[in-house]
Amino acid sequence: MEIQELNDLSPLRVFEESLGGGLGRGNLGVLVSRHGVGKTACLVHLATDKLLRGEHVIHVSFSGNVEHVINWYKEVFREVSDGRSLSDAASVYNNILSNRVVMNFSQENVTIDKVLSSLETLIKHGSFKADAILFDGYKLTVATEDDVRRIKEFSESMNLEVWFSVSPVRADVVYDKYGVPNTMQKYTNLIDVLIGLIYNEERDKVVMTAVKTHEGMVEKPMGVSLDPKTMLISK
Amino acid sequence: MADLQNLRNIGISAHIDSGKTTLSERILYYCNKIHEIHEVRGKDGVGATMDSMELERERGITIASAATNVTWKGTEINVIDTPGHVDFTIEVERSLRVLDGAVLVLCSVGGVQSQSITVDRQMKRYHVPRIAFINKCDRTGANPYRVKKQLVDKLGLNAVLMQIPIGLEERLEGVVDLVSMKALYFDAGPNMDQIREAEIPAELLAEAQAKREELLDGVSMCSDELMEAMLEDNVTEELLSKAIREATIRLELVPVLMGSAYKNKGIQALLDAVVSYLPNPTEVVNRALDLDKNEEEVILQSNDELPPVILAFKLEDGQYGQLTYIRVYQGKVKKGDELYNTRSRKKFRVGRLIRMHSAAMEDLTEAGCGEIAALFGIECASGDTFCDPKLNYSLSSMFVPNPVISLAIKPVDKKAADNMGKALNRFTKEDPTFRTFVDPESNQTIIQGMGELHLEVYVERMKREYKAEVEVGQPEVAYREAITQRADFNYTHKKQTGGSGQYARIAGYIEPLPDPAEGEELKEYEYVDEVKGGSIPTEYIPSCDKGFQTAVKKGSQLGFPVIGVKAVVNDGAWHPVDSSDQAFQTAALGAFREAFEKAKPVILEPIMKVEVVAPNEFQGSVFASINQRRGLIISSTEDNAMCTVLAEVPLSEMFGYSTVLRSLTQGKGEFTMEIGKYGRVPTSVSEQLKKDYQEKRRKEQK
Numbered sequence A: 001m002e003i004q005e006l007n008d009l010s011p012l013r014v015f016e017e018s019l020g021g022g023l024g025r026g027n028l029g030v031l032v033s034r035h036g037v038g039k040t041a042c043l044v045h046l047a048t049d050k051l052l053r054g055e056h057v058i059h060v061s062f063s064g065n066v067e068h069v070i071n072w073y074k075e076v077f078r079e080v081s082d083g084r085s086l087s088d089a090a091s092v093y094n095n096i097l098s099n100r101v102v103m104n105f106s107q108e109n110v111t112i113d114k115v116l117s118s119l120e121t122l123i124k125h126g127s128f129k130a131d132a133i134l135f136d137g138y139k140l141t142v143a144t145e146d147d148v149r150r151i152k153e154f155s156e157s158m159n160l161e162v163w164f165s166v167s168p169v170r171a172d173v174v175y176d177k178y179g180v181p182n183t184m185q186k187y188t189n190l191i192d193v194l195i196g197l198i199y200n201e202e203r204d205k206v207v208m209t210a211v212k213t214h215e216g217m218v219e220k221p222m223g224v225s226l227d228p229k230t231m232l233i234s235k
Numbered sequence B: 001m002a003d004l005q006n007l008r009n010i011g012i013s014a015h016i017d018s019g020k021t022t023l024s025e026r027i028l029y030y031c032n033k034i035h036e037i038h039e040v041r042g043k044d045g046v047g048a049t050m051d052s053m054e055l056e057r058e059r060g061i062t063i064a065s066a067a068t069n070v071t072w073k074g075t076e077i078n079v080i081d082t083p084g085h086v087d088f089t090i091e092v093e094r095s096l097r098v099l100d101g102a103v104l105v106l107c108s109v110g111g112v113q114s115q116s117i118t119v120d121r122q123m124k125r126y127h128v129p130r131i132a133f134i135n136k137c138d139r140t141g142a143n144p145y146r147v148k149k150q151l152v153d154k155l156g157l158n159a160v161l162m163q164i165p166i167g168l169e170e171r172l173e174g175v176v177d178l179v180s181m182k183a184l185y186f187d188a189g190p191n192m193d194q195i196r197e198a199e200i201p202a203e204l205l206a207e208a209q210a211k212r213e214e215l216l217d218g219v220s221m222c223s224d225e226l227m228e229a230m231l232e233d234n235v236t237e238e239l240l241s242k243a244i245r246e247a248t249i250r251l252e253l254v255p256v257l258m259g260s261a262y263k264n265k266g267i268q269a270l271l272d273a274v275v276s277y278l279p280n281p282t283e284v285v286n287r288a289l290d291l292d293k294n295e296e297e298v299i300l301q302s303n304d305e306l307p308p309v310i311l312a313f314k315l316e317d318g319q320y321g322q323l324t325y326i327r328v329y330q331g332k333v334k335k336g337d338e339l340y341n342t343r344s345r346k347k348f349r350v351g352r353l354i355r356m357h358s359a360a361m362e363d364l365t366e367a368g369c370g371e372i373a374a375l376f377g378i379e380c381a382s383g384d385t386f387c388d389p390k391l392n393y394s395l396s397s398m399f400v401p402n403p404v405i406s407l408a409i410k411p412v413d414k415k416a417a418d419n420m421g422k423a424l425n426r427f428t429k430e431d432p433t434f435r436t437f438v439d440p441e442s443n444q445t446i447i448q449g450m451g452e453l454h455l456e457v458y459v460e461r462m463k464r465e466y467k468a469e470v471e472v473g474q475p476e477v478a479y480r481e482a483i484t485q486r487a488d489f490n491y492t493h494k495k496q497t498g499g500s501g502q503y504a505r506i507a508g509y510i511e512p513l514p515d516p517a518e519g520e521e522l523k524e525y526e527y528v529d530e531v532k533g534g535s536i537p538t539e540y541i542p543s544c545d546k547g548f549q550t551a552v553k554k555g556s557q558l559g560f561p562v563i564g565v566k567a568v569v570n571d572g573a574w575h576p577v578d579s580s581d582q583a584f585q586t587a588a589l590g591a592f593r594e595a596f597e598k599a600k601p602v603i604l605e606p607i608m609k610v611e612v613v614a615p616n617e618f619q620g621s622v623f624a625s626i627n628q629r630r631g632l633i634i635s636s637t638e639d640n641a642m643c644t645v646l647a648e649v650p651l652s653e654m655f656g657y658s659t660v661l662r663s664l665t666q667g668k669g670e671f672t673m674e675i676g677k678y679g680r681v682p683t684s685v686s687e688q689l690k691k692d693y694q695e696k697r698r699k700e701q702k
Helices: A003-009 A011-017 A039-052 A066-083 A089-097 A112-124 A145-158 A182-187 B020-030 B054-059 B086-098 B114-125 B144-153 B202-220 B224-231 B237-249 B267-277 B414-430 B452-466 B538-552 B581-598 B616-628 B657-664 B683-701
Strands: A028-032 A057-061 A100-105 A132-136 A161-166 A193-200 A205-213 A216-226 B007-014 B067-072 B075-081 B101-107 B130-135 B159-161 B163-166 B174-177 B182-188 B194-198 B254-258 B286-290 B296-300 B309-318 B321-330 B338-341 B346-349 B353-357 B360-364 B372-376 B385-387 B393-395 B405-411 B435-438 B445-449 B470-477 B480-483 B487-495 B502-512 B525-529 B565-573 B601-615 B632-639 B642-650 B670-680
Touching (some): A003 A011, A003 A039, A028 A039, A039 A066, A039 A089, A039 A132, A057 A112, A066 A100, A100 A112, A112 B616, A145 A161, A145 A182, B007 B020, B007 B086, B007 B114, B007 B267, B020 B067, B020 B101, B067 B267, B067 B353, B086 B114, B101 B114, B101 B144, B101 B267, B130 B267, B144 B254, B159 B202, B163 B202, B202 B224, B202 B237, B224 B237, B254 B267, B286 B321, B309 B393, B321 B353, B385 B393, B405 B414, B405 B452, B414 B435, B414 B445, B414 B452, B445 B452, B480 B502, B487 B581, B502 B581, B525 B538, B538 B565, B538 B581, B565 B581, B601 B683, B616 B632, B616 B642, B616 B657, B642 B670
Parallel strands (some): A057 A100, A100 B632, B007 B075, B007 B101, B101 B130, B130 B254, B525 B565
Antiparallel strands (some): A193 A205, A205 A216, B174 B182, B182 B194, B286 B296, B286 B393, B309 B321, B309 B385, B321 B372, B338 B346, B338 B385, B353 B372, B405 B470, B480 B601, B487 B502, B502 B565, B601 B642, B601 B670, B632 B642
């Protein structure tokens, strides 16, 4: 299969459709759930889809292990390309790699200013024309409203999409039926798209619900869920 | 050697500047091999004892690995000092082959850096058990806990702290040994160099206990015996030590020690750990290949009574003449013994047998199993195997990477030319990654190696050690050529004008081999014979193969080898009188040239994996410098004050980068690189390359 066809058939098209045409530049999107539900895989799948469509992506991680992140991409790409028997997969992979940069912050309590200034440095001095930035494991729930506003402004001024995966830090958070913790509420007004991931026992799948879209608080099921084996977005 | 239990062959491997040479120096000092301490970049001009080459002394880096024998509390330890720069990786790999265990030295501030990752990968390849030593705990910003975490995260090792520091940075006083639960200070005795045991300071007791729990947890994962003892609350120091030793030798555990070589802290404890946790020669399985039995694997026995099997792992042309460092794997070697070199198939007699201590030596009458010694005046190359004349074994061949850079050199006068010949002869024997040849077209002497610094060092050594002054040309990159699509050929080679003629016709196609999967190397060439019905007689099929092989050695764009091509022959014609081996070879050559042009040829260049480490404030300059060099930023990691940028940059753009980086970062940035893969040269660049090549050829033909 060729890339074009693979992109057309991707479950991500359904995903975007249920958000009314994707997230869009200058907007913030958030994937939220408990630990271990599969946010990283999901986020990397989002990024891989963008890469396959020729976009430039910066992956921001806070884990201290770049190798680990790179392996995620390798795995997700393998799942995506094997599933559709993409032709000439090895060279496609080598090509898309040049459109991805992993930025890793391993110091504790790094400030959002520092993160944004490093991103700006990369985009300007490194001449990397990013179309989207994905924050994996940013502790958005402990960020201040001001921090989130900065990120929002950054995404507008740089004209790019920003996705977050969020897991609550505190042990005492309460999750609603969509998997959204109550600590998220204070920023909902700054977030354009909020997606909750929760494991549904009956269907034995992680169900994705768009809690907030461009239309406002809608709470509608997305028509996609996470494949229990690969943790990727599937129909 | 009476008792192999009391012998350790260890190496010390690390990132450049993590203080490895200083550490080796201190080990010599504590084992009473030297009587005073010199600093690596000492003001007294003597330099550290292990760096025997003048050049190393001047640059403050270790190039050649000298083997040194020391004794610690009744155990003999052979210390092999290994170079710390990626450009000299072959030296590291060759030393690893002869080691039974290693100490991985890490800087408490810099932590796990690219070099440590490379070295660790090499150690895994050769199954070398290791212990880690976190050095420079006296430096500002020291954090051994973070480094230990990096060992786990970045290298995937089951690293377990054996000690915790008492104070850090300038307040570093000693360490708490978590096995014996004692505080160790290193300030006793008249010279302040003896160890002093004491109770754990009260303020550290809780932490020490917590870390001991971690230690027990980590070790018990690898030892059922310890696990049981823990459940019965009956853990003795001996049992714990034994469990650590066994797990370390099985490569399941990496004990982590710490200290400061510069401040003389923690060295004795490290030596104790080397003896306690690293294997003796009998605990390591060594294999050889039996050349008489189609390279069948043989396991060597650490037994002095058996016929000897010996590896020559290093040659050195020092002040005493030619020295060959050897490791005995089986049997023993005595003065006057006859040995057989299985590569050159020559017999020789053992003359003088010695043991080296850096630049001083001691004569031996024999060297037993597991020992490291040196022979005088043996004609051989490094990596050769010497056996008893009855055997024909080869110790497994070592992986040798292809050189990526070449440099034309020209002697300044007649005398220099003679000396240069001698020097090159010596260097190629010592270092398999260093190659040299005379280019038949330009008549220039070309040297090839693994990087700019690698070649620079050899040019310097030629000047200093052999008095061979040479002029150096521009460094040149080892390009490759490749095709991007299938192209058919149908080529007739005909020369039938009287006398015995030549006739051959071959038809088929060439196509690119598929991209290799991650971690595999691209196959250079594949030949497929699909001829049916005898249109080319069987006897000429290999001739076609030969002709193609000649053709791929030199592509028509830049004259570099063509790689990743599959040649398929499916039809042809022959003549009962005029066809010959030569005719088909020529036809294949012609066919390839014809098809090559149609197959959209491209030029490939070596792409280096580059890692730049610099203070955070220079991140932008580093990004920009990589970007200007057609580089691809893979990742950037920020870690308190420093940022580490990983990138892929074409080798041709990396010339002189060390100078550029130094000026960009006020001397605070450093970088390492190693060959990553071959990548396609962009059209704009390749057009220029082709133009230059044509120009050069025109000049040569004049």
